[in-house]
Amino acid sequence: MALTTFTAMMSSALSLGLLTGVHSLRLVRVDAGSGSGVPRILPKAVAASTFPLLLRRAATVLTVLGLAMIPWLVFLHTGLPATAQASHWAWTWTGLDSFEALGLLSTGLLLKRGDCRACLTSAATSAVLLVDAWFDTMTAAPGSDFKLAVLMAVFAELPLAVACGVLSTRTFPQPGR
Numbered sequence: 001m002a003l004t005t006f007t008a009m010m011s012s013a014l015s016l017g018l019l020t021g022v023h024s025l026r027l028v029r030v031d032a033g034s035g036s037g038v039p040r041i042l043p044k045a046v047a048a049s050t051f052p053l054l055l056r057r058a059a060t061v062l063t064v065l066g067l068a069m070i071p072w073l074v075f076l077h078t079g080l081p082a083t084a085q086a087s088h089w090a091w092t093w094t095g096l097d098s099f100e101a102l103g104l105l106s107t108g109l110l111l112k113r114g115d116c117r118a119c120l121t122s123a124a125t126s127a128v129l130l131v132d133a134w135f136d137t138m139t140a141a142p143g144s145d146f147k148l149a150v151l152m153a154v155f156a157e158l159p160l161a162v163a164c165g166v167l168s169t170r171t172f173p174q175p176g177r
Contacts, residue, residue, distance in 0.1 A: 100128050103164075119172040133153035
């Protein structure tokens with residue numbers, strides 16, 4: 001339901017022209033020049049006057065969508081039942097762990113090749129590992145299942161997520177490096 005709502009909002013934004021042209025930009029990192037040392041993203045082949053407008057529109061749309069989700073989160077928290085049965089439970093967990101394996105494998109292979117895109121796969125893998133730790137502990141049955149989920153989160157998933165997060169920041173391409 002949330003994905004459908006998000007998709008509808010994004011297609012509305014696209015049809016209104018709020019994000020038009022964003023996909024066609026080639027972006028490079030350059031120094032902000034403000035003395036803060038924070039790099040900014042600027043277009044390589046587009047006039048400087050059009051890009052900030054597109055970037056501002058995209059930022060506004062994403063911010064509004066994030067704020068619009070707050071009532072939805074309240075509704076979910078108060079309206080969903082305490083327990084539920086899922087007909088595709090095994091596929092759900094197999095899929096999530098497959099994404100983890102794919103993320104770890106692709107990050108490892110990209111690092112071996114010296115490819116700077118490893119920062120992207122390691123950031124995504126970090127996020128998936130955090131999600132896995134959260135859902136493992138929140139969906140575990142009380143007792144030994146919950147204890148095992150907490151042990152897996154504390155000693156495997158969370159440390160690996162932190163390692164992938166640190167790796168993503170360390171391998172992020174820096175200007176002049």
